[in-house]
Amino acid sequence: MAFFLEVLTGGLLTGVLYSLVALGFVLIFKASGVFNFAQGAMVLFAALFFVGFIDLGVPVVLSAILTIAVMILLAYLIERLVLSHLVNQEAISLFMATIGISYFLDGFGQTIWGSDIRRLDIGLPQDAFVFGASVLGDDIFVNELDVVAAVVAGALVAVLAVFFSKTKIGRALRAVADDHQAAMSVGIPLRSIWMIVWAVAGIVGLVAGIMWGAKLGVQFSLSLVALKALPVLILGGFTSVPGAIVGGLMIGAGEKLAEVYLGPVIGGAIEDWFAYMLAMIFLLFRPQGLFGEKIIERI
Amino acid sequence: MxxxxxxxxxxxxxxxxxxxxxxxxxxxxxxxxxxxxxxxxxxxxxxxxxxxxxxxxxxxxxxxxxxxxxxxxxxxxxxxxxxxIARTFQNVALFKGMSTLDNIMTGRNLKMKSNILSAAFYLGPAKREEIEHRAVVEEIIDFLEIQAIRKTPVGRLPYGLQKRVELGRALAAExxxxxxxxxxxxxxxxxxxxxxxxxxxxxxxxxxxxxxxxxxxxxxxxxxxxxxxxxxxxxxxxxxxxxxxxxxxxxxxxxxxxx
Known part of the structure; x- marks a missing residue:
């Protein structure tokens, strides 16, 4: 029992990290109806700048502020140079544009900071600690970093959920996603909305980058973590902030449990494909995801 | 005449x-x-x-x-x-995933002053403003007699009602x-x-x-x-x-x- 709980907790906490990446996708999808292929690259890009500043001897807090400034500038440039030319175009054109942005960011970030693996040590705890003293006589070990990540993710989600559902800007973001022209007709400035949402996605990317970077080191493979966010989005729904969290938890817990309990039966390495399998099954039965907006089409 | x-x-x-x-x-x-x-x-x-x-x-x-x-x-x-200048569209351009209420609230967009920071944390002023504008929107909803569909996502409404909601959104801008x-x-x-x-x-x-x-x-x-x-x-x-x-x-x- 204690072992099961330990696996479950470990899985859930990894899931939180998936959620952090998925959150960035949801933000941009919600606000522009575009699947942002570059989200993973943005995570890497932010983490590279952050760790780069720290290695130059800049204090941690200042590095974070500088990186946020970089991400806001990046959002401005993306809006200016790419998106503003694509107003009212098909979503697929915008998607293609984000693929381009993704390759550019991967290359540019590494041109500036190099492609070595960088250790990110900002004093986040790395040790496992004993949790809940004992369950049925056994200790449960939990990774402290994962707990920190969970708390951070929880706080981010709470803020974003309120922001989207209760405020003028949140509503404007959703309006832009639904209909560009109608949004413009009620006086929503499309360009600043896009800039805001890309900046917020960049900041969420930074948070994800810091957490993943502390775990794996800052390296190119961070940009591939984004692939794990795909099944999370399919489970949770592309348009739901809470969905990104629940989806992440399900994927995280599911793949760890599957690895430990199914692994010995049907062979190992289940962890690598379990998430995608789960997503596929989900697509069959609930294509809009758990919390996504139901697709309504009038004929 | x-x-x-x-x-x-x-x-x-x-x-x-x-x-x-x-x-x-x-x-x-x-x-x-x-x-x-x-x-x-x-x-x-x-x-x-x-x-x-x-x-x-x-x-x-x-x-x-x-x-x-x-x-x-x-x-x-x-x-x-x-x-x-406010307008409606030939082919109903509503925000389909959003409720009637939220659609009409977007019409108040330019009347609302709160900035991104206070909105992000839903601070006092942003909250007060939200309530204030909500009252205006409720008046419009009463005026157009669409109280019953206040919370319905507009994508589910019949065409005639969608047109009415769209008029409401335009009116919200006064x-x-x-x-x-x-x-x-x-x-x-x-x-x-x-x-x-x-x-x-x-x-x-x-x-x-x-x-x-x-x-x-x-x-x-x-x-x-x-x-x-x-x-x-x-x-x-x-x-x-x-x-x-x-x-x-x-x-x-x-x-x-x-x-």
């Missing part, structure tokens, strides 16, 4: 083309403050293009638009909205000039009567100037003070419903020329 003297908006010699296709040729007319103006014409006459020019979606190659005494070559959608693109298309008789009543009430109670495109001649003749007729991107006639009804050119445009 109502009299209107003050000009709210005028277009002079507007020409708009897309490549070789001429959508509008040399069009001039005025919209008087307080009136209900109908723009009519056969399909493809350039009616929607004209509305798009007025609210800045299209930028005409030639001509001048004067709004509230200020001359300009073209409008921009954001400026048009800010200066009090516009001086309201542009309605076929507000009654696809409606049954009862829905058309309701919509006519709402349009007249808006004009009457709030003094809103209305320019509308409509195909149903019965409705046009009933509710409009003045009618502008377009055909093939040119203006055929401009006058009271009675004058237009008896204009030979208009009759020919609608019924074809007798030989």
């Amino acid at each position: 109502r009299e209107f003297n003050e000009t709210l908006l005028s277009v002079e010699n507007i020409s708009l083309s897309f490549g070789a296709v001429k959508a509008l040729t040399n069009i001039s007319f005025e919209i008087k403050k307080g009136e209900v103006l109908a723009i009519i014409g056969p399909n493809g006459a350039g009616k929607t293009s004209m509305l798009n020019v007025i609210n800045g979606f299209y930028h005409p190659q030639e001509g001048v638009i004067t709004f509230r005494g200020e001359k300009r070559r073209q409008m921009k959608p954001y400026d048009a909205a800010r200066q009090g 516009p001086d000039l309201l542009l309605l693109d076929e507000p009654m298309a696809g409606m049954n008789l009862e829905e058309k009567q309701d919509m006519s009543r709402f349009i007249l009430d808006v004009n009457d109670q709030f003094g809103t100037t209305i320019a509308l495109i409509e195909h149903d001649m019965g409705v046009v003749m009933d509710i409009s003070d003045r009618v502008v007729v377009l055909d093939y991107g040119r203006k055929l006639a401009d006058g009271t419903p009675d004058e237009v009804k008896n204009n030979q050119e208009v009759i020919e445009a609608y019924l074809g020329v007798g030989h």
Whole structure:
């Protein structure tokens, strides 16, 4: 029992990290109806700048502020140079544009900071600690970093959920996603909305980058973590902030449990494909995801 | 017969083309403050293009638009909205995933002042403002008699109600000039009567100037003070419903020329 709980907790906490990446996708999808292929690259890009500043001897807090400034500038440039030319175009054109942005960011970030693996040590705890003293006589070990990540993710989600559902800007973001022209007709400035949402996605990317970077080191493979966010989005729904969290938890817990309990039966390495399998099954039965907006089409 | 003297908006010699296709040729007319103006014409006459020019979606190659005494070559959608021009669309352009309430709230966008920081954390001022504007939106919902669908995602509503919600969103901006693109298309008789009543009430109670495109001649003749007729991107006639009804050119445009 204690072992099961330990696996479950470990899985859930990894899931939180998936959620952090998925959150960035949801933000941009919600606000522009575009699947942002570059989200993973943005995570890497932010983490590279952050760790780069720290290695130059800049204090941690200042590095974070500088990186946020970089991400806001990046959002401005993306809006200016790419998106503003694509107003009212098909979503697929915008998607293609984000693929381009993704390759550019991967290359540019590494041109500036190099492609070595960088250790990110900002004093986040790395040790496992004993949790809940004992369950049925056994200790449960939990990774402290994962707990920190969970708390951070929880706080981010709470803020974003309120922001989207209760405020003028949140509503404007959703309006832009639904209909560009109608949004413009009620006086929503499309360009600043896009800039805001890309900046917020960049900041969420930074948070994800810091957490993943502390775990794996800052390296190119961070940009591939984004692939794990795909099944999370399919489970949770592309348009739901809470969905990104629940989806992440399900994927995280599911793949760890599957690895430990199914692994010995049907062979190992289940962890690598379990998430995608789960997503596929989900697509069959609930294509809009758990919390996504139901697709309504009038004929 | 109502009299209107003050000009709210005028277009002079507007020409708009897309490549070789001429959508509008040399069009001039005025919209008087307080009136209900109908723009009519056969399909493809350039009616929607004209509305798009007025609210800045299209930028005409030639001509001048004067709004509230200020001359300009073209409008921009954001400026048009800010200066009090609201509109609805031919094919209902609502935010489908959002509720009726939220759709109408977006219409208040320009009236709300809270900035991104206070909004991000839903701080006191942002919250107070939200409640204030919510009250205005509730009044609009009462006015349009759509209380029952307040929380329904608009994508699920029947077409007639969607049109009504769209009108609500435009009204939420408290516009001086309201542009309605076929507000009654696809409606049954009862829905058309309701919509006519709402349009007249808006004009009457709030003094809103209305320019509308409509195909149903019965409705046009009933509710409009003045009618502008377009055909093939040119203006055929401009006058009271009675004058237009008896204009030979208009009759020919609608019924074809007798030989």
